[in-house]
Amino acid sequence: MPEASARPSTIECDLCIIGAGSAGLTAAAGAAQLGAKVVLIERGEMGGDCLNTGCVPSKSLIAAAHMAHSFTAGLEMGVGEGLAPRINFQAVHDHIHGVIGQIAPHDSVERFESLGVQVLKESAKFTGPDQVVAGPYTVKARRFVVATGSRAVVPPVPGLRELEPMTNETVFDLTELPEHLLIVGGGPIGLEMAQAFARLGSKVTVVDVATILPRDEPEAAELARKKLGDERIVLYENAKLIDPKRTADSVSATIEANGEDHQIAASHILVAAGRSANVNDIGLTAAGVEFTPKGITVDGRLRTSNRKIFAVGDVAGGPQFTHIAGYHAGIVIRNALFGLPAKVDYAALPWVTYLDPEVAHVGLVESEARKQHEDVQILVEHFDENDRAQTEKRVEGFIKLVLTKRGKVVGATVVGPHAGELIGIWGLVISGKLSLAAVAGMIAPYPTLAEISKRVAGSYYKPKLFSPLTQNFVKLIQRWLP
Numbered sequence: 001m002p003e004a005s006a007r008p009s010t011i012e013c014d015l016c017i018i019g020a021g022s023a024g025l026t027a028a029a030g031a032a033q034l035g036a037k038v039v040l041i042e043r044g045e046m047g048g049d050c051l052n053t054g055c056v057p058s059k060s061l062i063a064a065a066h067m068a069h070s071f072t073a074g075l076e077m078g079v080g081e082g083l084a085p086r087i088n089f090q091a092v093h094d095h096i097h098g099v100i101g102q103i104a105p106h107d108s109v110e111r112f113e114s115l116g117v118q119v120l121k122e123s124a125k126f127t128g129p130d131q132v133v134a135g136p137y138t139v140k141a142r143r144f145v146v147a148t149g150s151r152a153v154v155p156p157v158p159g160l161r162e163l164e165p166m167t168n169e170t171v172f173d174l175t176e177l178p179e180h181l182l183i184v185g186g187g188p189i190g191l192e193m194a195q196a197f198a199r200l201g202s203k204v205t206v207v208d209v210a211t212i213l214p215r216d217e218p219e220a221a222e223l224a225r226k227k228l229g230d231e232r233i234v235l236y237e238n239a240k241l242i243d244p245k246r247t248a249d250s251v252s253a254t255i256e257a258n259g260e261d262h263q264i265a266a267s268h269i270l271v272a273a274g275r276s277a278n279v280n281d282i283g284l285t286a287a288g289v290e291f292t293p294k295g296i297t298v299d300g301r302l303r304t305s306n307r308k309i310f311a312v313g314d315v316a317g318g319p320q321f322t323h324i325a326g327y328h329a330g331i332v333i334r335n336a337l338f339g340l341p342a343k344v345d346y347a348a349l350p351w352v353t354y355l356d357p358e359v360a361h362v363g364l365v366e367s368e369a370r371k372q373h374e375d376v377q378i379l380v381e382h383f384d385e386n387d388r389a390q391t392e393k394r395v396e397g398f399i400k401l402v403l404t405k406r407g408k409v410v411g412a413t414v415v416g417p418h419a420g421e422l423i424g425i426w427g428l429v430i431s432g433k434l435s436l437a438a439v440a441g442m443i444a445p446y447p448t449l450a451e452i453s454k455r456v457a458g459s460y461y462k463p464k465l466f467s468p469l470t471q472n473f474v475k476l477i478q479r480w481l482p
């Protein structure tokens with residue numbers, strides 16, 4: 001490697017991307033492989049939140065918790081009597097970081113350099129509408145992509161910030177299992193962590209100012225609430241955290257819920273109460289880019305108020321998921337490299353909360369559909385009607401379809417085993433504008449959980465198919481058939 005001083009301090013390129021998380025990496029890999037000259041600037045770990053402090057560590061922790069739970073989950077089938085898992089939390093920590101280490105090469109500087117991307121491990125800041133300064137470099141580009149992500153918000157509860165609570169950036173560094181974990185926030189992060197730590201043996205208390213999983217169907221939240229209760233997680237909804245304090249070996253606080261005060265003494269506190277976009281200290285004003293604390297203001301093509309600058313992923317102020325970060329990157333590549341007016345379309349936006357049972361959704365929930373469409377129809381099937389779910393003793397859960405008056409699918413929710421895998425077909429139905437008949441007519445292998453999709457689709461046609469009219473018609477044509 002040449003000395004830094006020997007490098008030119010001004011770099012010119014087609015696309016300069018700030019942030020090497022899911023959004024920035026996908027944009028960089030795609031653009032470089034299409035032949036563009038790309039500079040990618042990252043100030044922290046390559047891979048951003050998803051790899052280092054988000055999806056990958058959380059799903060690895062959940063996998064360990066699932067293993068622990070499986071010791072007792074088979075009791076009803078006569079398996080596991082007298083068994084109890086012994087948890088070595090240092091080893092759980094090592095498993096989490098081992099998985100990160102396995103995936104890291106895919107997101108590494110070396111891999112991106114091998115794709116032809118110039119990677120600068122610096123903090124980037126716009127100094128004008130068409131240039132960025134990153135350490136000793138000035139980068140001038142035809143187009144810029146801001147992919148700086150988001151970080152955990154510590155809500156303005158007096159005393160909370162002073163406690164220095166854990167966030168997603170620190171919780172995966174724990175090497176000892178918390179005895180009692182207090183979680184502030186009952187969104188996807190809070191609930192996934194609540195069930196995982198509880199299954200590994202922590203006592204867990206969750207407090208939310210509102211209700212849990214507010215973006216999902218109320219029935220889905222209700223089932224999650226019941227399951228968490230069954231697993232002895234204490235959940236306070238529509239509740240207020242008051243006067244949190246750190247004592248020598250615990251965190252004490254009052255939780256006001258249902259007109260009563262509950263005193264809590266927890267060993268650890270985790271904040272998972274939403275995210276704020278990384279919009280500060282990157283020179284957006286100098287670049288003429290408008291933003292709010294929720295994120296950078298973008299149009300449907302993900303263009304900012306400076307038409308040469310795009311924003312993607314969590315910082316773009318919309319849905320905050322890794323798959324959306326990747327989707328955004330594809331939209332920007334079409335706009336920035338090909339000049340095509342590609343726009344985001346969230347009609348088939350899926351998300352999954354990795355509880356057990358999983359809560360998966362795509363498109364509109366019923367209440368949203370009722371605001372947008374007349375005469376919405378609802379179809380529901382339960383897993384207790386599914387033979388595979390019966391064999392596995394995993395019958396809690398359901399599929400719910402939201403349809404327009406004409407039978408077009410605009411939303412689907414699956415709560416149950418492998419719901420995240422089962423929701424895929426409904427994303428395809430919505431994005432591909434397929435009819436319910438396509439799903440009702442498929443041959444689903446028996447016995448699979450996937451049969452629930454065929455069954456719910458078939459239920460749409462059942463009243464017409466098995467009606468007196470059809471029955472009379474069948475009787476009639478029997479007379480004519482040879």
Ligand SMILES: Cc1cc2nc3c(=O)[nH]c(=O)nc-3n(C[C@H](O)[C@H](O)[C@H](O)COP(=O)(O)OP(=O)(O)OC[C@H]3O[C@@H](n4cnc5c(N)ncnc54)[C@H](O)[C@@H]3O)c2cc1C
Pocket residue numbers: 018019020021022023024041042043044045046047048049050051053054055056058122123124125147148149150168189278281282312313314315320321322323324325354
């Ligand atoms: C605990 C947790 C679990 C999650 N689980 C899931 C899940 O299961 N499924 C899912 O789809 N999503 C999940 N998410 C959300 C997902 O992680 C994010 O939506 C995704 O990582 C956003 O990617 P991004 O590229 O927009 O931002 P980030 O991954 O945050 O990347 C932004 C990058 O920009 C860098 N950066 C910031 N400012 C600068 C600067 N000035 N100069 C240079 N670099 C800069 C940062 O260091 C960072 O690396 C989870 C999130 C958390 C916190």
Ligand SMILES: NC(=O)c1ccc[n+]([C@@H]2O[C@H](COP(=O)([O-])OP(=O)(O)OC[C@H]3O[C@@H](n4cnc5c(N)ncnc54)[C@H](O)[C@@H]3O)[C@@H](O)[C@H]2O)c1
Pocket residue numbers: 155156157184185186187188189190192207208209210211212213214241272273274275319320321351352353354
């Ligand atoms: N499985 C997944 O796909 C997954 C998993 C984790 C995170 N994520 C992404 O990360 C984002 C952030 O997740 P999150 O759970 O931090 O945020 P969130 O905004 O989804 O949920 C935050 C919760 O905290 C509550 N809250 C806010 N202020 C509070 C206070 N003062 N006291 C108590 N509760 C309070 C809110 O009512 C809400 O229920 C999600 O929106 C999601 O896009 C996705």
